[in-house]
Amino acid sequence: MTAQSLSPARPAPAGPAGGARPAGPSRRNRAGSRAERLAPLVLLAPALLIIVGLRLWPLVLGVNFSFTGDGDRNGMMVGFENYATLFGDPLFRTALRNVGLLVLLLPVAVAIPGLLATFIYLRVPGHRLYRGVYFFPAVLSPVIVGAIFNLLLAFDGPLNKLLGGLGIGPVDWLGDPSVAIFAVVGVHVWATFGMALVVFLAGFATLDSSLLDAAEVDGASLPQTIRHVIVPSLTRTIQFVFVTTMIGMLTSMFGLLYVMTTGGPAGSTYLPEYYIWIQQGQLNQPALASAASTALFLIMLVVGLAQIGILRRSAGKED
Incomplete structure (x- = not known):
């Protein structure tokens, strides 16, 4: 036998109490993983506190205030009386009908910047100039935009003179109850689609260009490329x-x-936000205004979730 086989085996190193030595690295790994889990919460905490303090808590207070009375009953709980008054008001019902009209016109308001962004992405001649021109209205104040279009859409304004030259009778763009809401919405779309255009261009930056190349090789037309690829x-x-x-x-x-129609003619251009301002700022009915604000919040929540659901199902069918 060799000398190595005769030598006694060395005992395993013992810990402080005679047991096995604790696994130090595993404890450090557990502490590190715990710190990694907590780090996002610590970074998000300031933003969450701001959202809760400046958004969610005022929302809760506003909803609670909508169940109280106005005037002599200020601070008294009145249940759903404000909501009954709200939906019994013809002006608020007109505002709700206009909300339905906005929802119907929403695809058009989204399609316009989407198509323009598509043309810019495909580098039509002058695309760099168009990018700045299309975005320019977004930096203008709504008051300035409203004042400009009040002049353009006046009954004796440039647009009606142009239509007269084409043999078309003048249109009372801001004085006809059946036309005014479309005029205001059209001006709003023109003034704000520049921001949506920028968002679409950012989305195009993530688009795989090889898909467009494949569509071109397959001979797909522009509408087919937009529908099946973009x-x-x-x-x-x-x-x-x-x-x-x-x-x-x-x-x-x-x-x-406020600048173009002040809610007229005959209340035909009322929207919930304008109705809220009238109740709070002119009629001094803050509780009723809070009820209208709560109703507007619920409308936006329901319509937004419905739109997301429809778009997701459409995307699933395309896949």
Whole structure:
């Protein structure tokens, strides 16, 4: 036998109490993984506190205030009385009908910047110039836009003079109850589609150009390329633009309404946000205005979720 086989075996190193030595690296790994899990929460905490403090908590207070009374009953709980008054008001019902009209016109408001972004992405002649021209209205104040279009759409304004030269009778763009809401919405779309255009262009940056090359090799027309390549590839972008455009239509048209029609003629251009301002700012009924604000929030929530669901099902069918 060799000397190595006769030598006694060395005992395993013992820990402080005579047991096995603790696995130090595993403890450090567990501590590191715990820190990694907590790090995102720590980074998100300031933003969450701001959202809760400045958004969610005021929303809760507003909903609670909508169940109280106005005037002599200020602070008294009145249940759903404000909501009954709200839906019994012809002006608010007109505002709701106009919301339905906006939802119907929403695809057009999204398709316009989407098509223009497609043409710019495909580098039509002058695409760099068009990018700046299309975005320029987005930097203008709604008050300025409204004042400009008040002059253009006046009964004796340039647009009616142009139509007269073509043999078409003048249109009372802002004085006809059946036309005014379309005029205001059209001006709003013109003034704001530049932001949606930028979002679409950002979405095109993620588009796989090889798909467009394959469509061109297969001889696909432009409508076929848009339907079968561009739309499925930009589903997320389209969802985002749909929701933000809808929110803009429902909450950012006050300036145009105030300058162009002041809710007229005969209340035909009322929208919920304008109705809220009238109740709060002119009629001094803050509780009723809170009820209208809550109704507007629920409308945006339901319509937004419905739009996302429809777009997701459409994307699933395309896949």
